[in-house]
Amino acid sequence: MSGPDVVATVALSIVLVLGASILLFQGVTGVPPQSSSPNEAADVVALLKHAGLAEQAVVYELGSGWGSLAIALARAFPQAQIRGIEISPLPYWVSRVRTRNIPNVLLRRGSFYDCDLADAQAVTCYLMIKPMPRLAAFLDRMLEPGTPVVSLSFWFRDRQVAASRASSGLLGATALYYWPAMIGSLGRRRG
């Protein structure tokens, strides 16, 4: 094999392995690494503003994918700390490159179920129908009562929506909850 052939074979192998890793992690989580659009991200920002997000808030972006929503949040809330957690290696590394010059974004690779969200002052997510019940139970254990949670497209069943934006999502509207958002609860308990 000539030098250029070796380079082409190695490059192709890397592309195939990275592509396979996307399918593998999508199989594990049941969630594809689809980015939110600028309009969808604007809905999330609007709902966090509606919730009165503190300027220096710690915001967890659960399943931060290629970084699109984390970047939009960092720009909209420049004093806030945006902490993205992504399990799939290729989106994670691409998002690391995309956010390298954005000081208020911190990205971590792994499952958000293994993370401590005790200092969260807001949570965002854009997942799928299947993980929502497990995520709700996880947030019940993790979050201070009254923490704003914004979910793009996929809603938490049996939880009380505080506000929603129907303007942009291809799959559905974006919803704001004040966690634990139990139906019949007293509602918001944290500013």
Ligand SMILES: C[S@@+](CC[C@H](N)C(=O)[O-])C[C@H]1O[C@@H](n2cnc3c(N)ncnc32)[C@H](O)[C@@H]1O
């Ligand atoms: C639809 S994408 C959304 C990406 C990003 N939030 C955005 O709006 O641009 C969902 C991402 O969540 C990730 N994900 C799903 N389950 C996860 C878990 N348990 N821990 C970390 N990431 C997860 C997937 O790998 C995927 O990249």
